[in-house]
Amino acid sequence: MIGVIDYRAGNAPSVYHALRRIGATASLVRTPEEIEQVDGLILPGVGAADATIVSLEEDNLIDAIYQEVLFKHKPFLGICVGLQIMFEHSDEDDTPCLGWLAGEVRQFPKTVRVPQIGYNEVRFLKDHPLVEDMGASDYFYFVNSYYAVPEDDIVLAEAEYGLPFCAMVASRNMMASQFHMEKSGQSGLKMLHNYVRIVEEGIPLC
């Protein structure tokens, strides 16, 4: 069972509909108890880092997510702002983030239109169960003004917008995409299906 974290500022229904479409067993989770009961988590995200963290705090979800991901090592997939808040700090409104991953989140240069909105080509840099059978690159839907700059060698894929930027990260049980795989047509559904397999089949991650 995959739990899609449904907090006020998120777009959990879109992710939930996509999981249903690919035949996954999923539920929307809104309380610490519900978060504890699922086998893998997805943290969807839209909008600002600060609003996302405040919304998760108001719903008392941060400690519960932390427990399941960092202590019980359940698979975790962050999407968009869900990726950004895994880092230590975001330049967006100078927001302290969760700090699970070393690095920070910066704004795109002024030479490009922000937000970046649209499908961009994502190049996969490593083999990983999340990008299995996806080829060397594919197109996914981005909506972001900020991008993560990880300190460690955890970048799974990159794209280009004014500069090359981190499009996906993978570190042990923690995975995340800057793009919206739930809104990237069939390619996105295929990647989401890879995540479902990681959770349901217990595929080992390194």
Add this chain to the structure above:
Amino acid sequence: MLTKRLIACFDVKNGMVTKARNFQDNIDIAPAQEVAKRIYDEQIDEIIFYDIMASAEKRMIDLPMVKRVAEEVFVPFTVGGGIRSLEDMYQVLKAGAEKISIDSMAVRHPEIITRGALAFGRQCMVLSMQVKKVPVTPQIPSGYEIAIDGARVFTGMDAIAWAKEGESRGAGEICVNSIDRDGTHQGYDLEITQAIAEAVNIPVIASGGAGTPEHLRRLFTETDVSAGIISSMLYSPRLPRNYTVAEIKAELGAAGIPLRPYREDL
């Protein structure tokens, strides 16, 4: 590289997709979710639905319709019509839409743009504007005026000034609808579209007038817009011929325009 987007736009009335010409004379096509599913299967990049009667009937957008469509499409989905408050926006987003298009409401209460952007992120807020070519005056230096309420009421506002104000108030995208070109199938108004694209640093969407892939080719080669709205050319029985998304993308791709490739294997 970021690609140019093709956005299918549909007007919905009583749950049915309808086709308007110059904002009048609606004809029914099919239930919204059927049209949505068909166009998603054709690999459209993005979809917009306008509930065209919601404002006039002073009611909230048709939420069950939004939910039915959201269950069928896995590309971004924007809705507009009858959205008046933050709570309305929240309901629409929770029903499964990604973005909210605001138009007349934003002209009457510009602060709604900022409030929506702060609550849900600026990427949610699409400022849609109806523009009409008018004589240049001190009040309207661009020669394009903003109209509201289904293009029936003229505001005396300059299109470029309003686009800049919308950006500074927190809009994430601007959709420029040409009243003169709407329903004509004679091509986009490239002049005002490019003028607005130069005036703001957020993505701009062109709307009104697309009848052939050639109109899109000109839009993407002669202006700096991020996306083009297509509607009649996909499905309207009034056009001499309709085009599939694959046909449009093949023609644009051959012209060297960066696009999300059409996948034959899907």
